[in-house]
Amino acid sequence: MINKFAILGLMIIGISCESREEITRQQYVVEGMNLYQTNCANCHQVDGSGLKDLYPPLAKTDLWQRIKMSELACIIKHGQKDSIRVNGKPYNAYMPANPKLQALDIAELMTYMREKWSPNKTIFSLDSARYALKNCP
Amino acid sequence: MQQKRIPLSKIVFVFLVVLGCQQEKKLPFLGPKEVGKQGDTLYHKIPDFKFLNQDSLWVSQKDMAGKIYVADFFFTTCPTICPTMKTQLLRIFDKFAEDDRVRILSHTIDPEYDGVRVLKDYAKKLNITSPRWNLVTGKKSDIYRLGEKSYMVTAQEDANEEGGFVHSGAFILVDQNRHVRGIYDGTKEEDVNHLIEDMTLLLKE
Numbered sequence: 001m002i003n004k005f006a007i008l009g010l011m012i013i014g015i016s017c018e019s020r021e022e023i024t025r026q027q028y029v030v031e032g033m034n035l036y037q038t039n040c041a042n043c044h045q046v047d048g049s050g051l052k053d054l055y056p057p058l059a060k061t062d063l064w065q066r067i068k069m070s071e072l073a074c075i076i077k078h079g080q081k082d083s084i085r086v087n088g089k090p091y092n093a094y095m096p097a098n099p100k101l102q103a104l105d106i107a108e109l110m111t112y113m114r115e116k117w118s119p120n121k122t123i124f125s126l127d128s129a130r131y132a133l134k135n136c137p
Numbered sequence: 138m139q140q141k142r143i144p145l146s147k148i149v150f151v152f153l154v155v156l157g158c159q160q161e162k163k164l165p166f167l168g169p170k171e172v173g174k175q176g177d178t179l180y181h182k183i184p185d186f187k188f189l190n191q192d193s194l195w196v197s198q199k200d201m202a203g204k205i206y207v208a209d210f211f212f213t214t215c216p217t218i219c220p221t222m223k224t225q226l227l228r229i230f231d232k233f234a235e236d237d238r239v240r241i242l243s244h245t246i247d248p249e250y251d252g253v254r255v256l257k258d259y260a261k262k263l264n265i266t267s268p269r270w271n272l273v274t275g276k277k278s279d280i281y282r283l284g285e286k287s288y289m290v291t292a293q294e295d296a297n298e299e300g301g302f303v304h305s306g307a308f309i310l311v312d313q314n315r316h317v318r319g320i321y322d323g324t325k326e327e328d329v330n331h332l333i334e335d336m337t338l339l340l341k342e
Contacts (some may be wrong), residue, residue: 051224051263
């Protein structure tokens with residue numbers, strides 16, 4: 001009897017914990033979408049297709065497997081001066097920094113972009129964003 | 138049940154009204170007007186100009202003679218509205234790809250940085266080709282004066298602004314005779330749809 005209750009209890013806790021994280025993730029996705037449209041879509045386009053050979057695409061790219069997420073977080077925050085290769089093609093228009101974006105904004109943005117374009121659709125947590133930004137080159 | 142017949146005269150009348158309305162639709166002439174010597178109206182006109190394009194060729198009003206064109210002001214390192222404007226201009230460029238009566242004229246407002254080489258690189262990456270789409274550079278004061286006085290848009294340096302310049306995202310539609318016939322918000326897709334409709338209309342004039 002006790003065993004059954006214990007298992008049931010653990011299951012309930014397990015489910016609620018998981019869904020709590022999932023709720024946070026979904027909130028990040030919604031907030032991230034707004035942030036993306038305000039700060040990124042101008043150049044990378046709403047659908048992430050980029051602008052011809054001038055600005056690189058984000059959708060359907062090798063970025064999500066090839067580049068560390070912490071590195072992407074730093075590029076969003078501090079911009080990109082050097083050329084970057086996406087799907088084997090070099091892009092060398094500079095990307096401006098986004099000094100206004102805080103760790104939470106970056107966490108939301110990254111979570112949104114992962115949801116849309118990465119095979120790994122997990123949350124990019126606030127802690128991960130803070131850690132990444134603290135250790136930018 | 139008996140169906141009431143509509144008299145032919147009524148049909149003709151409605152037809153004429155509709156036809157009349159359609160003929161009414163004509164684009165306005167924008168900008169300050171003057172009265173000529175014979176009491177006729179002289180519409181605002183784009184004056185002579187001469188700039189260098191991405192292929193290091195001179196572009197002047199002569200190259201626009203008999204063409205309709207869309208003018209805009211931008212700079213290649215602009216982090217804000219320019220990419221959106223270029224996305225919209227690319228739609229126009231593609232839409233009228235087969236029509237030699239249509240031109241696009243993009244003026245840089247940062248000619249110190251945007252020299253011919255920079256414009257060429259930008260054009261290449263966006264697949265923009267002259268003479269259908271000229272990206273032009275020249276003397277800063279000439280570009281600013283033409284922008285403000287003739288195309289009626291704002292174009293200024295401003296250190297407080299992101300990217301260092303303040304400028305409007307306007308697209309200016311100029312007709313075959315150098316008259317301004319419409320001003321549109323080049324950052325809004327619906328506004329640019331409207332511009333495309335007006336261009337089609339203007340080509341019929």
